[in-house]
Amino acid sequence: MAARTPVRFMTWNLRFDSMPDNITVPQTISSLPNPITEPAVFLNLTGEQPWSTRRIKVYERIIGEGIQILGCQEALVRQVDDLQELLGDGWDHVGVGRDDGVDAGEFSPIYWNKSLFTLINNDTFWLSQTPFVAGSKFPGAGSVRIATATHFKLNKSGKRFTYINTHLDDQSDAQRQLGASLILWRAHSEASNGSTVILTGDFNSQAAGDGSGAYQIITGQLAPIAINQTFKEAFPIAKRSLPNFEMLDLRTQLPRISVAGNWATFTGFVDPADSSQYIHIDFIFGGNNGGWGTTFHKVENQLTDDGVLASDHRPVIADLLL
Template sequence: MTQGSVRLMTWNIRYDSQPDNVTVQETVGSLPDPLTEPVSFLNLTGEQPWSTRRIRVYQRIIGEDVDMIGFQEALERQYDDMHELLGDNWGCVGVGRDDGAVSGEFSPIYWKKSIFTLLSNDTFWLSETPFDAGSKYTNAGSVRIATAAHFLLNASGKRFTYINTHLDDQSDKQRQYGASLILWRARSEASRGSTVIVSGDFNSPTVGNEAGAYRIITGQISPLAVNQTFQEAYAVHGRGVVDFKMLDLRTQLPSISVAGNWATYTGFNGPEDTREYSQIDFIFGGNNGGWNPILHKIETQLTDDGVLASDHRPVIADLQI
């Protein structure tokens, strides 16, 4: 990695749909000898329990030498497990979307304390009443949130804002409204001179009938009108940034620096079954600048034994901030 850069990751790690009582230490203690060849390659198929998948998530993070992560779909157990695995050298913030505490899925942010200092953080709900914990957009499939945090880059003293989110999987209108709220908040931060990074599972492709959220966040179409109280709480300073929008990092690099895979969502199908492949997970940077992209890549989540760490692949970007 280029000197002076930081490595960001966004990853929907799939909620703990098959809960059990296996502890992190029990999973670690049952790991096979790394020199022993699997009994057979790709012998496991389909979704595996979180107690199996969590080690693969951790190993990918450490193997890629990631500095900051935005997860999606993490339940309280998963939030705690990743904190335990990553250790005290990492910080983390996030709340459960259903109650603003521990119930429901988190969209948490983790960071290396040696590289970043957390200055403040908050959560807002992607609904018509964004300050009401547990509120859901009309006719959306689920409650949706965004986690916002202000950080100091320790080496340079540079400050930046990071917003991590997960938009709805059923309502395109919610996705568009959620993207509009996030864009407003990002524009407000930018108007105060902050570099802004946004990441998450947008459930919105780059083109097609369900691309509204992607097109709004990237400035291709106008955002929806959002809650007035939210606008006042995050007012735009002065005139703000003219034509503010978020830029998809992979579009800001030469093709040779956009590596790895294309699809970010694969499902838990076998590696030869590509019917569900799509590109819906992104890392964006505000067009007010303050960041310089170096590399973008979409990594695999499959290991030789057939375990898929998630139904999404991790998206990674190297940036100078």
Template sequence: MISLLFLFFIVSDCVTTAFAMRMATWNLRFDSKPDNITVQQSIDALPDPLVEFPFQGVHGEQPWSTRRLRVAQTLLSEDIDIAGFQEALVRQVRDLAELLGDDWSWVGVGRDDGKEAGEFSPIFFKKSKFTLVSNDSFWLSDTPFEPSRFPGAGSIRICTATRFTVKEPSSSGPQHFAYLNAHLDDASDQQRQLGTSLILTRARFEAFVNGGPVLVTGDFNSPSTGSDSGGYKVITGAQPPLPINATFAKKFDAGGVGADFRMIDFRGQAPRQSVSKNYATFTGFTEPNDTSDWTRIDFAFGGSTRGWNATGYKVLSALQDDGTLSSDHRPVFADVSLE
């Protein structure tokens, strides 16, 4: 009897009921100053770390070839498991894949042609932690199944949708979840409302038809308060969604259930002592003391059907001592347990 009990406790201790992970979302700022500098050349050009440099000696936006090592260093030092990025051109996606290492994989397409042209909203994930079950992309427009721009929007906008299975064993069976990552428009609040209506429809479908927790990240270009916050209000259920493409609505019909389904902001769910005091996620490439354009437009959400628990949330500065900003956005991190 003693040996059987001992075996029971060993087995119970090896099988977990919740899976803890750290996720991130970061608008990387597109490669607006392209050059031919390789990743290895950037590494080779790193200065002696023991030599002091002029503090805040650099100002304004720096090339991606300068910023990419700092982006990767931040992500790796935070020990993330999965992440959604925005504004990444194909060079930036490939650079990140190289810098993050062999345990990482990614999915996503360029928004301009559904292949490699234009900005990606890719999802990166650790292969040792997750098995990719499926992925696809849809456009945040009136014709979501093809590369297209919403009338009045500043750019073509896209959402990457995935489903994963957690590799870590669970006493309740395989754990799976859906994860959507998007970038909404900077010029049109109408597009942001339409885009979040599409995302909410897809998230509801994943929650009620495919089952499991649903996570959403992205640059919504829609603050949580103010006259241009329609996108945030739609996805959080504070405002009704807009009518969407009928074919999309039919394909991702949740069977008439979940009318009150919404996404819940992780910043308001994590314990308050575990929420960073950095609030703004967009800072621009302005001087450190110029906060005139600072705002919170990058979010991490969980579906109202839950199956998740937010245990921490933080926004890190993108500014280094030499004055270089890794991006005009700050990285957002959320600690989440899947239950």
């Protein structure tokens, strides 16, 4: 068997740009403090900070952790463009605004290092009863929801894989279950055609307890619910192919010593000593049809000495072998 290529994935909900301003990326960079001067006051900022302050922290974590490919959630078009500007010409991205299929509303973009991956194609589908209708919304959901689907080739080995990134609803468990069912069908279809499948996202669903239906559907513990027939026909599953297909949570596929960092992936913009909002709702999955291995998983810190939390979610990182 050919040697597999190590790849470091990340998923990170960036928190949408809720405090917009006109500060540019170069202006933020020019205002960065002297790196060897001790701060006058530690943790002098509290609560949510504007994106113009947080974006440098996001970039630093991506580069500092050696991330090679990542899916983000909640990014408005300014955030998508800013992150591309910071990452530079060696990176590229795909994704659309969920409200119109172009640039309105939040994106679930995928970024990658171009020296390591070549994008073959990509598409977006809406996590609704009409998944090919841009901007369509599930009744009762808090927001329009999408999934970004990509096919990549590893430049070194030529291996191809499917990567799907998503953000399920924060208010409707029914939407989350429908979204998970659509995504699982699409992943199963890709797997039935021989593709390795990786899935990342903010599921707004924990692994157990109330509201865990989406996680349980993705991981095969709960049967999917009925989905759009046109979608099923667009992404057929080969007959008798992988009848027990499911997605495996990478945290469950490693020795405990190789699952590092924190448990909570959502913290809110609260005092560092306040854990009242902590939950685990952001995941990286691999299809049980194989084609991948995993060696390490962690939920990374994001608080810096100035008190800035880069987001209300922590980044989730996994080392895979593809």
